[in-house]
Amino acid sequence: MKAYAMLGLNETGWIHKDDPVCGPLDAICRPVALAPCTSDVHTVWEGAIGDRHNLVLGHEGVGEVVQVGGLVKDFAPGDVVIMPAITPDWGSREAQRGYSVHSGGMLGGWKFSNGKDGVFAEKIHINEADANLALLPKEISPETGCMLPDMMPTGFHASEMAKVTFGESVAVIGIGPVGLMCLRGAVLRGASRVIGVGSRPICVEVARKYGATDIISYKDGPIDDQILEMTEGEGVDRVLIAGGDVDTFAPAIRMLKPGGAIGNVNYLGSGDYVKIPRLDWGVGMGHKTIHGGLMPGGRLRMERLASMIVHGRVDPSLMITHRFEGFEHIEDAIKLMKDKPRDLIKPVVFI
Ligand code: NDP
Ligand code: ZN
Known part of the structure; x- marks a missing residue:
């Protein structure tokens, strides 16, 4: 698959990687809309979490499920879903202690573009799909939905x-x-x-x-x-x-x-x-x-915040100042995020 990655400190680019493998509890999604984050900028251009090689960037996106594992109950291919930036291991001791975001160690629930490949890829792996995905309500457009994985929570x-x-x-x-x-x-x-x-x-x-x-x-x-x-x-x-x-x-x-x-x-x-x-x-x-604190992730959080948009409590679409069409524009969007022009709040790329 094609993906946009941190090649090393201060360096990003397009790479090819093997497709992710879907475990029994997992799902594979294709991207529908994606957004870069200031955190991607800290990671690449400040080396904030250390040097990484060929790590796929991105942790904000709406996707379409293309495959589910045999034990996944609530999602099926074709579903349009919110893919939260934080996808904990819900059976971990940290999650049982109330800190799912630190499952498996400090910040361990932050997997995309930190512990594993992120969402700027043709195929995206979601661990524990039933606990970590949420259906995007039909009232919310995919571009507005991109404010749900990270900005709102x-x-x-x-x-x-x-x-x-x-x-x-x-x-x-x-x-x-x-x-x-x-x-x-x-x-x-x-x-x-x-x-x-x-x-x-x-x-x-x-x-x-x-x-x-x-x-x-x-x-x-x-x-x-x-x-x-x-x-x-x-x-x-x-x-x-x-x-x-x-x-x-x-x-x-x-x-x-x-x-x-x-x-x-x-x-x-x-x-x-x-x-x-x-x-x-x-x-x-x-x-x-x-x-x-790092934002809590997971399905329930996404469903609750999505319901706040549906019922008019917050309109995160006001923050979308730049829109691109086509996967290749991920590169332009992340560079915008790095340069922070005066008219920018948040760019979104519709795939
Ligand atoms: P932006 O760069 O878009 O916004 C930063 C804001 O801080 C701007 O309003 C900027 O002002 C202002 N600012 C800059 N320097 C100073 C200063 N010295 N004193 C006071 N204000 C200042 O970033 P984002 O909103 O995208 O992200 C904010 C932070 O949140 C980032 O560090 C990001 O990595 C982090 N983050 C954390 C997450 C978590 O779970 N904890 C998840 C996602 C992001 P100006 O108007 O002049 O630009
Ligand atoms: Zn982020």
């Missing part, structure tokens, strides 16, 4: 981790596609004031549509100073992080009220340590909690 996870609740104030650092879903998640969980941090005008426009009450830019001075000034020195109840780097935690802690929490979904692609400012952390006693 990741963004929403930030406010789940930070436990945003009614009337709270929330700062969302980063309003790319992940941050926009953080922001919408916070609004849906009942936040009152929601301050987005970013500079691309197209992202600012969509952030306002999703319910941002204020927008600031990290280019206009330290964000902690700006947010403390806007809140009369009090800070915010929750901070969601979907942009910046290892140095973003210090201002995030400073702008947080005592008792507040940070939900980080940013993939820290470089830097060895995250520094916690001692005084702003209440000299160790400020009750300021830091959570960081």
Whole structure:
């Protein structure tokens, strides 16, 4: 099969690989629509998870089932499905402990474009199909469906981790596609004031549509100073992080009220340590909690989030700014994601 891969650090290209083999619990899909992720960029151009050779990229896509294993009950060839970015081993001890995303070891549920070949291929292998695939509802187009494997579950996870609740104030650092879903998640969980941090005008426009009450830019001075000034020195109840780097935690802690929490979904692609400012952390006693997590995947999560689109709670199609037709355009889409032009939020490739 033909596939688009990380050839090595800083290098991508087309390769041929053997077709994947379908085990008794598994499925093989062909791609219907695909999207590249900023995480693919961290992986290739920052070497964030180490050097990889001929690893097929991509973990966001809608597919059509072409083959199922003998023990698969709920899916059949012809079904159009959401292929989640995270496909855990549901029988693992980590899954039984409630952390399926870490099945088989830390981040082990993240298989596509990390532990095994990703979805930018003519044939895609899905482990434990009954537990990891979800039917794409007919009300959702395949291109909008591409926001379900990763953008929605990741963004929403930030406010789940930070436990945003009614009337709270929330700062969302980063309003790319992940941050926009953080922001919408916070609004849906009942936040009152929601301050987005970013500079691309197209992202600012969509952030306002999703319910941002204020927008600031990290280019206009330290964000902690700006947010403390806007809140009369009090800070915010929750901070969601979907942009910046290892140095973003210090201002995030400073702008947080005592008792507040940070939900980080940013993939820290470089830097060895995250520094916690001692005084702003209440000299160790400020009750300021830091959570960081990979999005939960699997079928139920996909079905629930898809139902939120069907019932009008969120419209992730607002984030799709670039559309391509044809598998060969994967290359253009991932390069866009790397270059991040000012008019980009998210590209999708219809196969
Ligand atoms: P984008 O690059 O599109 O967005 C990043 C955002 O952060 C932009 O709004 C950008 O502003 C802003 N930003 C950049 N630098 C700073 C800074 N120094 N301080 C504050 N804000 C800053 O990325 P995505 O939305 O696609 O992805 C966000 C992160 O989420 C990535 O690291 C990605 O790898 C990660 N991710 C994590 C997953 C998980 O499960 N935990 C899954 C998927 C992705 P500007 O408007 O100027 O561009
Ligand atoms: Zn991703």
